[in-house]
Amino acid sequence: MKFDNVLAEVNGFGRFQIRTILLLVIPRMTLPFHFLLNNFIAAIPPHHCNISSLDDGEIFKNLSLEEKLIVSIPVQDDGSPNSCQMFAKPQYHLLLNSTNITDLPTVPCQRGWVYDNTTFKSTLATEWDLVCDSKSVNRATATIFFMGVMAGAAVFGYLSDRFGRRRTLLVSYIATTLFAFASVFSNNFPMFAAMRFLTGLGISGISIVSIVLCVEWVDIKHRTSVGVLMSMDWSLFTAILPGVAYLVNDWRYLTAAVTAPLFVAMICWRLLPESARWLISNGKVDSAHFYLSNCAKVNHREEFMADLRPEVLSKVILVEDENRKYSYLDLVRTPRMRKLALFTGIVWFGVACTYYGISLNVTGFGVNIYLTQFIYGVIEFPAKAFIIFFLNKIGRRLTQVGALFLTGLCIFCNMFIPQDKWTARTTVGALGKMFAEAAFTTVFLYTTELYPTVMRQNGLGYSSFMARIGVSISPVMMMLEEVWLHLPSILFSLVALIAGLSAFFLPETRNVRLPETIEDVEQTRRRSVPTSDEKSAPQELFSLQTKELQ
DSSP: OOHHHHHHTOTSHHHHHHHHHHHHHHTTTHHHHSSTTTTHOOOOOOEEEEOOOOSHHHHHTTTTTHHHHHHSOOOTTTSSOOOEEEEESOGGGGGOOOOOOOSOOEEEEOOOEEESSSSSSSSSHHTTOGGGGGHHHHHHHHHHHHHHHHHHHHHHHHHHHHHHHHHHHHHHHHHHHHHHHHHTTSSSSHHHHHHHHHHEEEEEEHHHHHHHHHHHSGGGGGGGHHHHHHHHHHHHHHHHHHHHHHHOOOOOOOOOOTTTTTHHHHGGGOOOOOOOHHHHHTTTTHHHHHHHHOOOOOOOHHHHHHHHHHHHTTTTTTTTTTTTOOOOGGSSHHHHHHHHHHHHHHHHHHHHHHHHHHHOOOOOOSHHHHHHHHHHHTHHHHHHHHHHHHHHHHHHHHHHHHHHHHEEEEEHHTTTTEEEEHHHHHHHHHHHHHHHHHHHHHHHHHHHHHHHHHHHHHHHHHHHHHHHHHHHHHHHHGHHHHHHTHHHHHHHHHHHHHHHHHHHHSSOTTBOOOSSHHHHHSOOOOOOOOHHHHHHHHHHHHHHHHHHHH
C-alpha cells in the first residue's frame, strides 16, 4: 500500500482539502500584490524643475504659472516642460517668440522638482526625488526585490524540507509582514531598499511552500485541477491590484494595504495541517496519523483511520534512514537527480525570462496604468481554462513544451508586425502573455510532481532560484534593443525554444504517484496508479496489519 492509497481512502479531495486551499489563498493573495507593487510605488509622474528659485523680481512674480513655465523651462518635442533642465535665468522674450530656444543656456534642476499628483499622491520617485540622474536608482527597486525573492527561494526551500511545510509558512508570514511594514516606515531610500530585499526573501516562502503543501494533500485524480486553480489566485489578484492602487495612491499606505492580509493568514495558520507525506518521510508517524485522522474526520471517513495503526502507516513510505537530513547537494549526488535538476533549472529560467520578456513587450493598449494592469490580469484567465484540458489529455511534458514553443513563436512573430499596427501587435502580444502564463502554471505543478517528498521543497526552491535569475536577466536583454531593435525578441525566442527542448527530456507525471524518496526517482520507471490499486487498498491494509501483529 502506498500513501496515495491511504489518501484515497480518507478522500483525497474532500472538505479537508478544500478548507486547506482556502486557508492558503489568504496569504497567496499578497504574491501578485507585492510582485507587481513596483509598477505603482515606483511610478514616475510627470514633473519639472522647481522654478521658485529662478527670479524673485516683480516681473516674474506677476506672471501666470503657464507664463512662468514658458520663460523658465525649455519644452520637449511633445510640447511638455523638460523634466530635468531649466534655463539659467528667465527668458522673458519667449513670451513673444518661442521658436528658437536651442542656443539658450540651461542647467540641471537647482531646487528639486514639482510633481503632477493627479494620478499618484506619493511614490518613491516623489518621496526621494528619484528622477533624472537618479532614475536608475528608482528602477533598481524591482531588481532589489527579486534578488530577495531569489535568495528566499533557496532559504525557504531548505527550511521547508528540514523543519516542515507548516512551520516554514509561519516564518514566511511573520518575516514578510515585519519587513514590509518596516519598509513603510523607512525614512531614507537605502533603508527602504534593504527592507524591500528582505520582504522579497520572506514572501518567497509563501510562493513555493503553499503550492507544495496543497499538492501533497491532494489525490492523483485532482492534482491537475488543484495545481491550476491554486494559480488562479495570481490572475485574480493581479486584476484586483489596480483597483486597490487606484483607491490607495500613497505608496506607504498602499504597501501596508497589500500586506494586511497576512495578519488574517497568521490568525488562520493554526488551522493549517502539516504535510502527512513529509511527516512520514521524516519518521514522525504519530503526527502524520493525527493529521490523517483529522482529514478523515472532516471528510467523514473516520472508519478507515480507526483501523489504521501508526506502526502500519510507517510502512507506507519506506525511507532508508529517517534521521538523514537532505540538502541541495542531494540534487546532484545521483544520476537521475542531476538530470532532473539540470533540465528543471533550464525550464524555470526560460519560463520566467520569457514571461517577463513578453510582459515588457505587450504595449499599445493606449490606456492608463490601472486599466493596463487590469487587462494584464484578465487575459491570463483563458490560459488557465485551456491548460487544465491539455494537462489531463496530453500530459505535463507536452503541455510544457507546447506552451514554451508558442510563447517563443508569438515573440518571434511580433518582430514582423509594423510598429503602427497596434491592434495586431497587441493581439499577438496578449496571446504570448497567455502562453507564457500557461507555461508558468504548468511548471509549478510539473516540478512538484517530479521531485520526491524528501527533496520536493529543495527542488522547488532551487527551481525558483533559477527562475529569479531569468527575471533579473530579462530587463538586461531588453536593453539590447539599442544595439539592434529585434535582438531582444530573437534572444527571448531562443530562450523559449531551449527551455521547451529541455522540458522534452523530463519524465511524464500525469496519473503517476508522487515519488517519496530519491530512490524512487532513481528507478528506471515509475508506474501509474491503476484504479484497482485504490480498490484493493483495504485488503493491502489488512494484510499489513496482520503481518505486523505476527
